[in-house]
Amino acid sequence: xxxxxxxxxxxxxxxxxxxxxxxxxxxxxxxxxxxxxxxxxxxxxxxxxxxxxxxxxxxxxxxxxxxxxxxxxxxxxxxxxxxxxxxxxxxxxxxxxxxxxxxxxxxxxxxxxxxxxxxxxxxxxxxxxxxxxxxxxxxxxxxxxxxxxxxxxxxxxxxxxxxxxxxxxxxxxxxxxxxxxxxxxxxxxxxxxxxxxxxxxxxxxxxxxxxxxxxxxxxxxxxxxxxxxxxxxxxxxxxxxxxxxxxxxxx
Amino acid sequence: xxxxxxxxxxxxxxxxxxxxxxxxxxxxxxxxxxxxxxxxxxxxxxxxxxxxxxxxxxxxxxxxxxxxxxxxxxxxxxxxxxxxxxxxxxxxxxxxxxxxxxxxxxxxxxxxxxxxxxxxxxxxxxxxxxxxxxxxxxxxxxxxxxxxxxxxxxxxxxxxxxxxxxxxxxxxxxxxxxxxxxxxxxxxxxxxxxxxxxxxxxxxxxxxxxxxxxxxxxxxxxxxxxxxxxxxxxxxxxxxxxxxxxxxxxx
Numbered sequence: 001x002x003x004x005x006x007x008x009x010x011x012x013x014x015x016x017x018x019x020x021x022x023x024x025x026x027x028x029x030x031x032x033x034x035x036x037x038x039x040x041x042x043x044x045x046x047x048x049x050x051x052x053x054x055x056x057x058x059x060x061x062x063x064x065x066x067x068x069x070x071x072x073x074x075x076x077x078x079x080x081x082x083x084x085x086x087x088x089x090x091x092x093x094x095x096x097x098x099x100x101x102x103x104x105x106x107x108x109x110x111x112x113x114x115x116x117x118x119x120x121x122x123x124x125x126x127x128x129x130x131x132x133x134x135x136x137x138x139x140x141x142x143x144x145x146x147x148x149x150x151x152x153x154x155x156x157x158x159x160x161x162x163x164x165x166x167x168x169x170x171x172x173x174x175x176x177x178x179x180x181x182x183x184x185x186x187x188x189x190x191x192x193x194x195x196x197x198x199x200x201x202x203x204x205x206x207x208x209x210x211x212x213x214x215x216x217x218x219x220x221x222x223x224x225x226x227x228x229x230x231x232x233x234x235x236x237x238x239x240x241x242x243x244x245x246x247x248x249x250x251x
Numbered sequence: 252x253x254x255x256x257x258x259x260x261x262x263x264x265x266x267x268x269x270x271x272x273x274x275x276x277x278x279x280x281x282x283x284x285x286x287x288x289x290x291x292x293x294x295x296x297x298x299x300x301x302x303x304x305x306x307x308x309x310x311x312x313x314x315x316x317x318x319x320x321x322x323x324x325x326x327x328x329x330x331x332x333x334x335x336x337x338x339x340x341x342x343x344x345x346x347x348x349x350x351x352x353x354x355x356x357x358x359x360x361x362x363x364x365x366x367x368x369x370x371x372x373x374x375x376x377x378x379x380x381x382x383x384x385x386x387x388x389x390x391x392x393x394x395x396x397x398x399x400x401x402x403x404x405x406x407x408x409x410x411x412x413x414x415x416x417x418x419x420x421x422x423x424x425x426x427x428x429x430x431x432x433x434x435x436x437x438x439x440x441x442x443x444x445x446x447x448x449x450x451x452x453x454x455x456x457x458x459x460x461x462x463x464x465x466x467x468x469x470x471x472x473x474x475x476x477x478x479x480x481x482x483x484x485x486x487x488x489x490x491x492x493x494x495x496x497x498x499x500x501x502x
Contacts, residue, residue, distance in 0.1 A: 014502055051344050055502045069500065079344045085337030089267045101259035102345045126270065146345070 003062075004029045004150050004181035005050055010059035012045050012204075019045045021204040022059070027183055027197070032176050034195030035185040036228070042204045043185040044082055047152050050183070051079045064150055075103065078148035082155050082185075084139035088128040092119050092138045095127060096145050103146030113145040114138075116171060118164055133159040140168075144175075151175070153184045157191065169194050189225045200228055207235050252350045260347065260355030261362075264329070268363060274325075278363060282317040282371035286310055290379045303466065307382055310375050312435045314390055315462045317371060318364040318398035319455060323426055326360060326405030327418045334409070340501075349494040357402050357490065364398030365391065385465035389475075393465065396482050397458045401426075403489035410496035429455035434463070454485035 005027035012020040019042045027033045035043050048054035050061055052069025061068035064076055086095045092114055100110035114123050117137040122130060127138055140156050153172075157165045169191075172182050176196070184195065192198055193212055200208040200215075208215050208231050212224060219227035268275065293305040333339040342352060368391045375381040383390065408425055412418035432442070432450040439450050439460075450456045461478035465471070 053340055053344060053500055055500045074344060074346045077344070079341065081337050081341055083337050085341045087263070087267060087338060088336070089270050090263070094263070094266055098259055098263040099345070102256055102342075102347050104255065104346075142341075 002029055003027060004064060005183065006060075006062040007050070008060045010046070010049060010061060011057040012042075012049060012054060013057045014045065019204050020049070020201075023201070023204075023206045024059075025199055025206055025209045027181065027199075029181045030176055030179050031196040032172050032182045032184060032194070033197045033199060034192050035183060035199050035201065036189065036192050037185075037187065037201040039187055041201050043187075043201060044154055046201065047079070047154050047183065047185060051077060051152055075146075076149045078143040078146055078151045080140055080143035080151075080153040080156055084127075084132075084135040086127050086135070086139045086142055089126065091124050091126055092130070092141070093123040095138055096141050099142040100145045103148075105146060109147070110145055113141040116144065117141045118167060133161070133164070136160075137164075148180070150181045151183070153182065155185055155187070157186065157188075189228065192224045192228075200231065202232055202235075205235070207231050252348055252354070253346070256347050256351045257355055257358075260351055261358045264355055264359035265362065267329075268359070278321065278325075278367050279370050281321070282313075282367060283374040285317070286313060286371060286375050286379065289313060303382070306379065307466070309435070310379065310381050311383060311390070311462050311466045312433070312459055314368065314372055314375060314394050315397045315458050316430060316433075316435070316455075318368055318394050319401040319458065320422075320426055320430075321367070322360050322364055322398040322401035323405040323408075324401075324419070324422060326356060326402045327409045327412065327421060328415065329356065330406055330409035331412060331415060331418045339497075343497070343499045349497045350490070352497075353403075353406055353490050353493055356406060357399050357486070360402045361395055361399045365395045368394035368398070383466045384469045385467075385471065389465045389471060390462060393458065393461050393479065396461075396479060396486075397455070399486050400454055400458060400482055400489075403486040403493070407489045407493040407496070410493060429453045432456065433459040435459065454482050457481040457485075 003026040008024050010020050010023040011018070023046065035046065037043050045054060049056050050063060050068055052073065063073055066073055093110065096110040096114050097107055100106060114120060117140050119134060119137055119141065122134060127135055130138060136156070136159060140153070143151065143153065157168055160168065172184065176182055186192070195212065197211055198208060198215060199206060208228070210218070215227050216222055216224065219230040221227050221230065289309055290306055293309065296305045298304045372387055372391050372394070376387055404425055408421040409418060412421065432446060432453060433455045434450070439447060439456065442450065457478040461475045461482070464475035464478065
């Protein structure tokens, strides 16, 4: 029961293609778990499945002790989509206040969320007039404003300047220290080192599920990028073996 | 449904509208301009003794048609924007209920339609001397019900549109047949039987008949109330169907 998310044999098909192929993993509570993988590896689909907006082909996902997509979870889970999904024709403050109201929070929480993502100066600005990075921070404010127990963030730091990125990661760790569980996706490996735990997926399969330190040790290198490369190579040779065996079984 | 969330959603939609000054101007001014056109079109037409003038007959029907057509279009596009901007998917991961969203649109655009109808009716009555046996208040009230019908059908149709191109095509499909057969061009009892049957199946026919009842009778008639009830029934049906087509999970 200490896991915020427990996934067993998750399979998702989209557009006739298998996007997630039998993923099983656990995400511990009160920590920052990184979901790493190249573009198209299935990160977003995985997050959508956890949030409960993805039609799932098989497997089971338990979120905060309940099946993913259970109505009660909507009060407890915050979701940041990859493309900023806020109202362009409202100001940052109006967006934050609207999403705050959906979670039963008030103006104080909304204004704090806007401040926390570094948009206090732009609070009165229409989202349509913001830069790409500001816009995605406005979207982030709306995901955090309900103070959810579990936060699913799909590439929250893309396009942010290095100082802001460091601020945001500090913020994520402060939230984790206060008991919030965070699942953060990224395709940038230098962000992997900032996570407490890592899930690496590639082509719909889970390649690694461990702490950054353990992954470094397992691969025998200090550089996480290189470590992942080795894990992928090792995984590929395994897969070739299994495919060969499967072929023999069929014939 | 949750009153707090419904109120927040209604307020959010009205705030979006408020930031769009040009749309507000178009909503308020266009019906008045079109009524002016209708007034001068029929200015020199002879009126048979004892009958309402052609302008009185047409303008009254127009007061019901404007809000219906305009709100249908505005709603289809607004809902499609929710879909394409990702805000719809995000909203469906929050505690917001589907009916909170749909009724939010109904109430917000219903209020906008009330302003629009008041201005259009004011112009028709006080500038162009529209005369009806019944009160202007009833005319405006029925116009708002027509607007809400447009909103409800717009919300339902937007579920079947993936792009703006498709969304606007629903205007000729859903709205124009109702306009042709509502009794404005040919009295409903003078149409071929199968056309009458179609007309009977279209909710707009009842909305227009209700207005004509107000035009002909000083006091609200039973038939008028029945017509209004039929239109409101169609609104509820369309909203329930729209809620059924809103899926929290997608592929």
